[in-house]
Amino acid sequence: MPSQEEFEAWAAQLVGVIAGEIRRYRQRQGLSVQQLSDQIAAEYGMQIKRSVLSNLELGHRSTISVVELLILAKVLRVPPLLLLFPLGRQESVEILPDYTAEVWQAARWFTSEKPFPPKLACEAGELQLPPEDVESWEHGATPARAYREHDWLINQHSRAVTNASRARYTAAEDHKQVQDAQRKRDLIQEGIKGETPPSDKQLAILTEASIVLRSLLDRQEMNRRYCDAECERARELEKILAGQRRQMRQQGLIPPLLGPDLEHLDELIPDQ
Template sequence: MTQNDWSERLAGAVAKEVRRHRKRQGMSAQELADRCANLGMPLKRSVLANLESGRRTTVTLAELIVLARALGVPPLLLAFPVAQEEHTEVLPGQTVGTWAAAKWFTGDDPFPTRDKDSGNWFVTSDDFDEWQSGAEAIDRMRWQDRYFAQLSGAHSRAEGARKAAETASTSAEREAHLRTAEAEQRTAEAIEREIRFNRNAMRKAGLTPPELRPESQHLDDITAEDRRGASGQ
């Protein structure tokens, strides 16, 4: 078995998924070619036909990305057909569960290894250490997504409590809603400190945080209070 054999099989697996997604959408090969061209990377209908038929045995990363966008699916699903194939030959001669391969590809899990005697899957300590080190950037990005989801929730609950206070039928009810709004506002401020701390930590680690929305630009202002208050620092 050679590396070329595996790369051809991998290209064939991608081609199979391209054809499946195209057929599922009732899209002709010419329509797919036109969509690729509109995205800035022309792929002739004949090229797509040769790919799907197996006459073309290579797929570049650029082609994978533009085909995925043209088909409206994540690029991951063309490389690793989750929920379509039980196993995937993720490396030459190394077949793993397709979902496990997908999670390794996205940085969610380390690379799995099958025990020759029991057939069970496990992760070696070396693979875990390498994954843990390499996945730092992805992990920090995901944490920021979680922080912003929590921040949005706190702001929404605070606003809801303020509106409820405006229509409260008694002063006691109004005061209760205002206390809730204040508590949610404090929660939002604490989350903002965590976001600032996380973004600052990313920069110190040589990483580039994702772009902030205009209304959130203030979150890149690191203060002494933020350094003391975030993550128990």
């Protein structure tokens, strides 16, 4: 167990990482410390004095609140995660006293994507967490995992609907071209009816027009089939989404809000 001094040193070091990123993103935005302070007050009514921000950036302040972290991240237009874990800026971070891990692995733990990361200096055989720790993490990460799966399903549904819409539009455009090609082929055919026999040139023109028409018909049919397939895929995804939302409610979770195009899903799910 770390001593009080070691704990305070770690806390100050972690705040120092955040402070360094705040300074970097502030400078990237072209803001002075005073301008940052003024913008926070104007947008959120929170008073973080210039002197407080200066002390933070200079390492003279060893604490930062969650509220301050969130507001600073929003004003600086950066995800809060990147203030805490500077991805691409350093290889490792001391996420707990005397516990240094790779920045990316620490960030994935923070976002519930992965279990608690191994120490950076561990031997290869020591990298795995005990099974009970992994099981505990998996249970604790259930809400985030459910939301990610829900988001993935929403994105897949949106893609299927978009694909179907594009294919339907293309098929409609193809239909116009098919009609034009059909008329052109019919005119050519009508023009050589009286020729006995038709000349090679006339037959070549007719053949070319027929090939163009066949190609357009095939493309139209392909787009229709693709549209039907994507519509069916969207319907199947809606069924899966409805089941996912039902399962989330059974787990005591509140499912994400749905857009107008999917609000009907919850009409199929009884209140739990």
